Amino acid sequence: MKPNFQNINLKTSNLEIGYQDKRGIKSIAKNINIEAHTSELIAVIGVNGIGKSTLLRSISGIQQPISGTIEIEGQNLREMNDLQRASQISLVLTNQPISKNLSVFELIALGRQPYTNWLGKLSKIDIEKIENAIALTSIQPLKDRKCYELSDGQLQRVLIARAIAQDTPIIILDEPTTHLDMYHKAYVVKLLQKLAKQTGKTIIFASHEVNLAIQICDKIILMHPEETQINTPNHLISTGAFQDLFPKDLIHFDEISGAFRIKNKE
Numbered sequence: 076m077k078p079n080f081q082n083i084n085l086k087t088s089n090l091e092i093g094y095q096d097k098r099g100i101k102s103i104a105k106n107i108n109i110e111a112h113t114s115e116l117i118a119v120i121g122v123n124g125i126g127k128s129t130l131l132r133s134i135s136g137i138q139q140p141i142s143g144t145i146e147i148e149g150q151n152l153r154e155m156n157d158l159q160r161a162s163q164i165s166l167v168l169t170n171q172p173i174s175k176n177l178s179v180f181e182l183i184a185l186g187r188q189p190y191t192n193w194l195g196k197l198s199k200i201d202i203e204k205i206e207n208a209i210a211l212t213s214i215q216p217l218k219d220r221k222c223y224e225l226s227d228g229q230l231q232r233v234l235i236a237r238a239i240a241q242d243t244p245i246i247i248l249d250e251p252t253t254h255l256d257m258y259h260k261a262y263v264v265k266l267l268q269k270l271a272k273q274t275g276k277t278i279i280f281a282s283h284e285v286n287l288a289i290q291i292c293d294k295i296i297l298m299h300p301e302e303t304q305i306n307t308p309n310h311l312i313s314t315g316a317f318q319d320l321f322p323k324d325l326i327h328f329d330e331i332s333g334a335f336r337i338k339n340k341e
């Protein structure tokens with residue numbers, strides 16, 4: 076990988092993620108060493124059940140890792156309280172329960188919760204940040220609509236706007252393109268790319284849209300059963316890292332076009 080002189084927003088060292096219960100530790104992935112810089116758009120890719128959501132929950136601080144460290148702007152995530160964490164990382168989960176009776180503006184305003192006073196009263200700065208998030212995600216016409224009136228694609232943009240209003244150096248999204256048609260999948264990923272470049276935030280999202288991620292993302296966190304790699308799409312293509320991502324009977328990775336293709340010939 077080329078040296079990168081931007082600031083490191085997120086760094087994991089020898090991170091091991093998984094679950095712990097009475098029966099013991101269930102390790103999902105280990106030796107995860109991520110360096111994510113300002114303005115980078117990063118996709119987490121891997122087959123169903125490999126651990127993408129577990130990784131995102133761990134680096135968001137809502138799930139304890141088994142071992143290793145996670146640093147946000149040089150500060151250990153373990154040492155942050157909930158409020159400090161909410162000013163560092165915003166999280167967008169698909170299928171997250173939200174109060175759909177809220178207006179779009181009110182939902183986005185919830186992103187300001189880490190900063191508002193105990194009455195939840197919005198300051199001039201809060202309102203500026205909310206308006207800025209609405210403008211950046213081009214949802215001005217939706218501002219006064221109720222959330223239950225929105226399509227899945229519109230709601231996804233509103234949830235992204237809420238994360239922008241939260242104004243954290245890192246935004247994490249779990250499968251933001253689920254339920255969207257091909258156009259809106261591309262729209263959301265291009266929007267995330269634009270936001271990363273314009274705001275300097277590090278945006279990390281889990282996705283099954285491998286072809287889209289290869290075309291648009293700065294880096295990919297590629298989760299295999301044996302190892303988790305992080306590098307640029309071009310580097311991962313050149314090392315053949317996508318070749319073993321899926322069983323080879325139905326689809327194959329075409330290195331020339333840099334995309335997965337269906338096998339049509341027997």
Ligand SMILES: Nc1ncnc2c1ncn2[C@@H]1O[C@H](COP(=O)(O)OP(=O)(O)OP(=O)(O)O)[C@@H](O)[C@H]1O
Nearest residue numbers: 094101103121122123124125126127128129130281
């Ligand atoms: N609360 C839990 N306790 C124990 N194991 C869990 C728990 N939640 C998930 N798992 C297991 O952890 C593994 C990784 O799950 P995870 O949801 O992180 O995968 P994923 O890559 O996000 O999958 P998908 O692409 O299907 O959404 C799976 O084997 C899953 O069964």
